[in-house]
Amino acid sequence: MGVLQPSSDDKELMKLVENHFISSDNAVLLAFRVAKSQASSWPGHRRQRLTTKMRILTLTAKRSSTTQKFKVKLQVLKQLANNELEMAKAYKLKHLSRVEAVPSDNSGCTFVLAFDNLKSQTVAPxxxxxRSLDDRNRLVTCILKLCKENLGRLPKIVGMDVVEMALWAQANAKALPIDSPVQPALQCIGEGGKTSAVTVEREMVSKAEEDDMEALLGTYVLGIDEAEAFSERLKRELTALEAANVHAILESEPLVEEVLQQLDAATVSVEDMDEWLGIFNVKLTHMREDIESIESRNNRLEMQAQNNAALVEELNKLLGRLRVPPEYTSLLTTGAFEEACMPQNVEACEWLAQSLRGLEPPFLDPVYVNMRAVKDKRAELEKLKAAFVRRASDFLKTYFSKLVDFMISDKSYFSQKGQLKRPDHADLRFKCRSYARLLQHLKNLDKNSLGPLRKAYCSSINLLLRREAREFANELRASTKVTRSSGAWSLEGSGGSSLSSGTDTSNVSDAYAKMLRIFIPLLVDESSFFASFMCFEVLPLVPPGPGADNGEDDDDEDDDDISPLDENAADLKPAQQNPEELEALNQSLQDLLTGIEEDFYAVVDWAYKIDPLRCISMMGVTERYLSSHKADAASFVRRLLADLQSRISMQFNRFVEEANLQIEKHDRSIKQIGVLSYIQRFAYLAQRMESLIQGNSREVVDNAYKKLVETMFAVLERIALVDPKYQDVLLLENYAAFQNCMFDLANVVPTLGHYYQHASEAYEQACTRYVNTVINYQFERLFQFFQRVENLLYTISPEEVPYQINFSKAEMRKTVNTSLKGVEKALRDMYRRMQKQLTSEELLPSLWEKLKEDFLDKYESLEGLILKCYPTESITPSSDDMKELFTSI
Structure with a gap:
């Protein structure tokens, strides 16, 4: 079959279609003129007819910008009268599910394309x-190729000969417009326009598929459809082949005999060769044994020589380790410990430590450990070590004691009369620092030797610290000039005059803060120096950071660089905290600083005696120091601050208890009128306490407020019960006074705000009871009568009330006339009664206003009740007239 060439009509159609799609991104692959026939029905009849329309079937492709895959569409165009094209329908090739030939068309040119995304599947596609079978094959083959290459699947083919189409595709491969699948066509699309040139690079049918197809077609051409004839043919061919093989074998017999003769001769030669090889093998075996014997003797001699040389070298090294230099022996046994001799002593210690370590595995081979010479030398070194450690320990104990005794004997080191002196241990630490390396080497030589040294150092320094704290505290109290407070809480006198004398006791808390500011950093520095000086393997007691957190100065001379040494005499700083070492350090610090807390307690007790309220500011100062030393590893300083906090809190609680006791013992034998004295005193006390609050002392002060105010209210209620007649007057006046005194503080102190609210509620209740008492004193009979009427309405109707005993109209008129006779004078009497009973004139207007409101409410209710139960009666004066009467008073 020849190559199919496109006709001129096809070329014109292609150009027309390409011009139609020139403004879009679609590349035109194929274009055919087709006849579209759609089955339809006549209206009102069952007979069907086919409507045929001319259309242009176009296959286009477009690359997706997101997935880089091709979107292939089958587009149906119709040609208008002006030769322009219009889009009629577009189908996506990915929805194509079936290609089916129409059986009624014998030419095979009619087919149906079924898509699985059509909305209505009931209408026939x-x-x-x-126009021809070639056009049909071109279209269908191209569609199958696109589905296979682009979608990875093929639609179902029904009624078409697939083999025939494959043969057609093979014969017309160059005429196919698509390959791999539309890449060459799309590459030719420019920015300004597009072209339909398509280059074919690869055949539609692969080589393997072509070979299988040719084999199948060859089998088909052979016409193997009669099995018996084919079997007979194979049998005849087999018989002919066997006869030819037998004939060939008979013709080659002379050659075979000649080969056998040559093989026999070769066998004889091989046997002779094997015998000679056996003889040579025996000789070689004996020779190999002799060579191995010689090599073995030579190897043993060489090894012995090497071992002897290595042994001599090792023995020389061992002798070098076992030699003790005489200068070191002299230093370790009789050398002096003056400061000038310390470098030589440190050098001797380093040599002794290295020598002892060099006699132990892994520095010394375990083979030599049990040698007599090594044991003797180790014993000699141990004696040297014991002698040196004993001598050094005795010297340091004596040195520490003499150094502290010298400082204690010199009064210029301590505070004197008229002069506060800050303790300065710079010279002491400088002198101790000269022996820091010696202590570190003592620890490396004998760790247990540091225990007695630490105790001796702690005992000596403790005497110095206690003396410094005692002298400083005594002079601090003597130099602080303050006037003793007349009492932070006193029931003497009237009002708050005894408390507001203007005495300034701030020097008391300043003195306590100065004590902490001087000695707490000193104790921390002493703890840190002691930990480093005495070689405790702990992290630094004071974290790195600014040294003047709480006002203490940063001393450059106290920046001790004393680090523990490792076995090689190198600086060794622990990477993490050692719990055992830290516990031992805290026990030693207890011995170092014990007893010093008594002088702090003395300052606290002295400050409490001058002004108990200064405990509040001292608690704040102590809390600030305590929070700044929470990260320190030395627990004694934290424990000291915690004990001070506890003692100050105990003293403050003692003051609160005394004040509380004075409130409870308030004199009840005398008739109490007006505002009780402790109300104003508590207001002054609260103002002072608020002015002294610092840090976390808020909770302590709030607890004091709670205890005092609850006792005040309880005593007030108890005193009010003594005279029931004036009970409510006393309550409302005192609760009002408490509110007036606490108004400003209650807005900023939640605890006082709570009690302010409680006082406000109690005041309202007392006012209500007092107002009712005053009203009932004048109009009790009137309101009681109508109260009984109101109770009667729960059981009977309003119309039946006038017919009840004691509730007739005459009884009602009698009660009203009697009670309201001279009502204006009764109202004036109520006002004068309140004016007489109240000692606080500022409360009278508000109470009279409340009485007016309550009375008018009751009177209006009474008027309504009369209108309800006694409709024919009226009350005089009316509620409006009563309001006018109140206004005139």
Whole structure:
């Protein structure tokens, strides 16, 4: 079959279609003129007819910008009268599910394309009729190729000969417009326009598929359809082949005999060769044994020589380790410990430590450990070590004691009369620092030797610290000039005059803060120096950071660089905290600083005696120091601050208890009128306490407020019960006074705000009871009568009330006339009664206003009740007239 060439009509159609799609991104692959026939029905009849329309079937492709895959569409165009094209329908090739030939068309040019995304599957799909079978094959083959290459699947083919189409595709491969699948066509699309040139690079049918197809077609051409004839043919061919093989074998017999003769001769030669090889093998075996014997003797001699040389070298090294230099022996046994001799002593210690370590595995081979010479030398070194450690320990104990005794004997080191002196241990630490390396080497030589040294150092320094704290505290109290407070809480006198004398006791808390500011950093520095000086393997007691957190100065001379040494005499700083060492350090610090807390307690007790309220500011100062030393590893300083906090809190609680006791013992034998004295005193006390609050002392002060105010209210209620007649007057006046005194503080102190609210509620209740008492004193009979009427309405109707005993109209008129006779004078009497009973004139207007409101409410209710139960009666004066009467008073 020849190559199919496109006709001129096809070229014109292609150009027309390309011009139609020139403004879009679609590349035109194929274009055919087809006849579209759609099955339809006549209206009102069952007979069907086919409507045929001419259309242009176009296959286009477009690359997706996101997935970089091709979107292939089958687009149906119709040609208008002006030769322009219009889009009629577009189908996506990915939804194509079936290609089915129409059986009624014998030419095979009519087929149906079924898509699985059509909205209505009940309507028969359109039938497409191509102009020729070649056009049909071109379209269908191209569609199958696109589905296979681009979608990875093929639609179902029904009624078409697939083999015939494959043969057609093989014969017309160059005429196919698509390959791999539309890449060459799309590459030719420019920015300004597009072209339909398509280059074929690869055949539609692969080589393997072509070979299988040719084999199948060859089998088909052979016409193997009669099995018996084919079997007979194979049998005849087999018989002919066997006869030819037998004939060939008979013709080659002379050659075979000649080969056998040559093989026999070769066998004889091989046997002779094997015998000679056996003889040579025996000789070689004996020779190999002799060589191995010689090599073995030579190797043993060489090894012995090497071992002897290595042994001599090792023995020389061992002798070098076992030699003790005489200068070191002299230093370790009789050398002096003056400061000038310390470098030589440190050098001797380093040599002794290295020598002892060099006699132990892994520095010394375990083979030599049990040698007599090594044992003797180790014993000699141990004696040297014991002698040196004993001598050094005795010297340091004596040195520490003499150094402290010298400082204690010199009064210029301590505070004197008229002069506060800050303790300065710079010279002491400088002198101790000269022996820091010696202590570190003592620890490396004998760790247990540091225990007695630490105790001796702690005992000596403790005497110095206690003396310094005692002298400083005594002079601090003597130099602080303050006037003793007349009492932070006193019931003497009237009002708050005894408390507001203007005495300034701030020097008391300043003195306590100065004590902490001087000695707490000193104790921390002493703890840190002691930990480093005495070689405790702990992290630094004071974290790195600014040294003047709480006002203490940063001393450059106290920046001790004393680090523990490792076995090689190198600085060794622990990477993490050692719990055992830290516990031992805290026990030693207890011995170092014990007893010093008594002088702090003395300052606290002295400050309490001058002004108990200064405990509040001292608690704040102590809390600030305590929070700044929470990260320190030395627990004694934290424990000291915690004990001070506890003692100050105990003293403050003692003051609160005394004040509380004075409130409880308030004199009840005398008739109490007006505002009780402790109300104003508590207001002054609260103002002072608020002015002294610092840090976390808020909770302590709030607890004091709670205890005092609850006792005040309880005593007030108890005193009010003594005279029931004036009970409510006393309560409302005192609760009002408490509110007036606490108004400003209650807005900023939640605890006082709570009690302010409680006082406000109690005041309202007392006012209500007092107002009712005053009203009932004048109009009790009137309101009681109508109260009984109101109770009667729970059981009977209002119309039946006038017919009840004691509730007739005459009884009602009698009660009203009697009670309201001279009502204006009764109202004036109520006002004068309140004016007489109240000692606080500022409360009278508000109470009278409340009485007016309550009375008018009751009177209006009474008027309504009369209108309800006694409709024919009226009350004089009316509620409006009563309001006018109140206004005139």
């Amino acid at each position: 359109p039938q497409w009729t191509m």
